[in-house]
Amino acid sequence: MDTPSLDFASLGLRGDLLSTLTSLGYEEPTPIQAASIPLLIAGNDMLGQAATGTGKTAAFALPILERLEPGERGKEPGALVLVPTRELALQVSQAFHSYGRAIGVRLVAIYGGAPARQQIEALRRGVDVVIATPGRALDLCNRGSLRLGNVRTVVLDEADEMLEMGFIEDIETILAMTPAARQTVLFSATMPKRIDKLASKHLRHPERVAIAAPASQSNDVPRVRQAAFVVKRFDKPAAVMRILDAEDPTAAIIFCRTRGEVDDLAQALSARGYQAEALHGGLTQDQRDRVMGRLRSRATDLLVATDVAARGLDVDHLSHVVNYDLPSSPEIYVHRIGRVGRAGREGVALSLVEPRERRMLSAIEKLIGTNIPIEKVPSIADVRTLRLERTREAIEELLDDPEQQARLEAYQDVVAELLDERDPETALLAAFALVHAGTGGDIEDDDRELSAPLDNGTRPAKEGKGAKRGDGPKGAGPAAGKTRLWISVGRKAGVTPGDIVGAITGEAGIKGKDVGPVKVQEFFTLVDVPEAKARKIVKALNHCTIRGRKAKVKLDQG
Numbered sequence: 128m129d130t131p132s133l134d135f136a137s138l139g140l141r142g143d144l145l146s147t148l149t150s151l152g153y154e155e156p157t158p159i160q161a162a163s164i165p166l167l168i169a170g171n172d173m174l175g176q177a178a179t180g181t182g183k184t185a186a187f188a189l190p191i192l193e194r195l196e197p198g199e200r201g202k203e204p205g206a207l208v209l210v211p212t213r214e215l216a217l218q219v220s221q222a223f224h225s226y227g228r229a230i231g232v233r234l235v236a237i238y239g240g241a242p243a244r245q246q247i248e249a250l251r252r253g254v255d256v257v258i259a260t261p262g263r264a265l266d267l268c269n270r271g272s273l274r275l276g277n278v279r280t281v282v283l284d285e286a287d288e289m290l291e292m293g294f295i296e297d298i299e300t301i302l303a304m305t306p307a308a309r310q311t312v313l314f315s316a317t318m319p320k321r322i323d324k325l326a327s328k329h330l331r332h333p334e335r336v337a338i339a340a341p342a343s344q345s346n347d348v349p350r351v352r353q354a355a356f357v358v359k360r361f362d363k364p365a366a367v368m369r370i371l372d373a374e375d376p377t378a379a380i381i382f383c384r385t386r387g388e389v390d391d392l393a394q395a396l397s398a399r400g401y402q403a404e405a406l407h408g409g410l411t412q413d414q415r416d417r418v419m420g421r422l423r424s425r426a427t428d429l430l431v432a433t434d435v436a437a438r439g440l441d442v443d444h445l446s447h448v449v450n451y452d453l454p455s456s457p458e459i460y461v462h463r464i465g466r467v468g469r470a471g472r473e474g475v476a477l478s479l480v481e482p483r484e485r486r487m488l489s490a491i492e493k494l495i496g497t498n499i500p501i502e503k504v505p506s507i508a509d510v511r512t513l514r515l516e517r518t519r520e521a522i523e524e525l526l527d528d529p530e531q532q533a534r535l536e537a538y539q540d541v542v543a544e545l546l547d548e549r550d551p552e553t554a555l556l557a558a559f560a561l562v563h564a565g566t567g568g569d570i571e572d573d574d575r576e577l578s579a580p581l582d583n584g585t586r587p588a589k590e591g592k593g594a595k596r597g598d599g600p601k602g603a604g605p606a607a608g609k610t611r612l613w614i615s616v617g618r619k620a621g622v623t624p625g626d627i628v629g630a631i632t633g634e635a636g637i638k639g640k641d642v643g644p645v646k647v648q649e650f651f652t653l654v655d656v657p658e659a660k661a662r663k664i665v666k667a668l669n670h671c672t673i674r675g676r677k678a679k680v681k682l683d684q685g
């Protein structure tokens with residue numbers, strides 16, 4: 128049951144946006160994007176039910192960018208996106224920034240808990256899109272800094288959260304300041320009555336788009352052992368390696384969302400000695416055939432792939448599907464895991480879930496009609512024990528198999544000699560060690576606990592009053608006024624926090640005290656830098672080497 132493939136071009140997006148999407152490694156629209164983008168480009172109001180992880184941000188951002196009137200650009204904002212929290216404001220701004228860079232979109236994020244001065248200054252210079260929390264937006268409207276008379280599109284993102292946080296009055300006051308003829312788009316993960324009421328009051332003949340599916344398709348799910356691991360985004364590479372070590376799949380397909388992620392993960396796995404290959408739509412047919420050949424001949428046992436590239440792929444001996452990223456809809460989950468558990472064999476489907484993706488996990492559970500148990504990422508000690516057990520089992524299998532006895536006879540003389548000269552137990556220990564090293568090699572010695580708690584739905588602090596400031600790369604997000612960068616080199620390349628601070632201060636002329644915290648991971652590094660300087664730093668660092676390695680640097684999307 129292949130889902131029909133739609134490309135972004137057929138949704139009505141123009142060339143420069145399409146090239147940006149290609150460069151971001153997006154291969155096809157997610158279901159919510161396929162449904163929403165044409166409707167929104169056509170100017171309809173819309174009521175969309177979609178949670179984080181569905182690709183909803185691009186679903187409204189791309190049509191807004193598509194519809195920006197060149198003549199009106201850069202004066203007063205043409206689009207206003209209201210979001211419940213500072214974190215989401217920053218996240219949505221980053222998304223707009225990356226989708227709109229080819230068309231030079233000007234935007235500002237407006238939120239409480241940070242000085243208003245910079246935000247006012249940006250508004251004064253002129254912006255196309257404002258992404259704001261309701262409280263601060265209203266405040267700046269009242270001060271005359273934020274003018275909404277030219278707004279053609281208003282998006283209420285995560286509307287249920289905004290209502291839950293008591294923003295209803297602010298939202299209605301703000302809407303009243305925008306032109307009546309505007310386009311209004313409302314996204315909400317849940318559709319309680321209050322959302323319906325809000326929609327019928329402020330949206331005109333809205334199109335309804337929902338990707339939540341009825342809970343009745345459980346028969347479609349094959350015999351598959353399923354489990355989920357809650358892991359923060361930057362712990363995912365280490366977590367997937369431990370999980371693979373513990374599971375020891377015959378062959379696995381590991382799903383990522385974008386081409387870039389596929390390449391990064393395949394590289395990280397190969398660097399650690401796994402037999403991994405990347406498969407995505409950027410490969411030529413020849414390259415694709417070669418990868419598939421290696422998988423079929425078992426020269427490779429891990430295939431890292433996007434959904435598009437894996438479509439139609441049929442490999443008999445696949446034992447595991449690993450969702451390195453959750454899919455953008457529950458139906459795609461069912462589709463992915465349908466690749467294992469065929470012909471009566473039991474397959475295994477394992478998912479890495481980011482704490483904020485709890486809703487997508489519930490939607491998947493609802494569709495398949497079962498709970499997916501949440502397990503702990505194995506510790507290094509667990510992995511060691513499992514591996515020893517496996518080596519022992521392999522030896523015992525050989526001992527118990529009469530047909531294999533003949534093979535053993537060939538070694539009789541040399542072993543007899545060895546036993547004459549050496550203590551038998553020590554000799555066996557040495558032989559075991561050799562076999563064991565041959566089956567797995569060294570394992571990672573970073574034995575941090577990687578499991579994170581699932582975000583249980585407690586509401587984030589309201590902006591302004593007591594809003595939580597990020598506590599650096601280990602915690603929720605960067606502090607106010609800071610942005611997190613992702614750098615492609617980490618501990619494995621010998622990088623230390625000092626190297627990163629040194630590179631940023633040296634290459635981009637930023638003061639050391641403005642850089643950090645720095646979190647060096649096995650294969651990459653996260654560092655918080657002043658938001659206003661982030662682009663300059665990315666540009667400067669992309670041309671330099673750190674510890675002799677060319678570094679790739681980008682804004683962290685996590």
Ligand code: AMP
Nearest residue numbers: 153155156157179180181182183184384
């Ligand atoms: P959202 O649900 O908007 O928070 O998006 C979830 C993640 O999916 C973000 O990291 C996006 O960058 C990514 N994403 C959005 N659309 C696509 C797409 N069509 N293909 C691949 N990744 C996407």
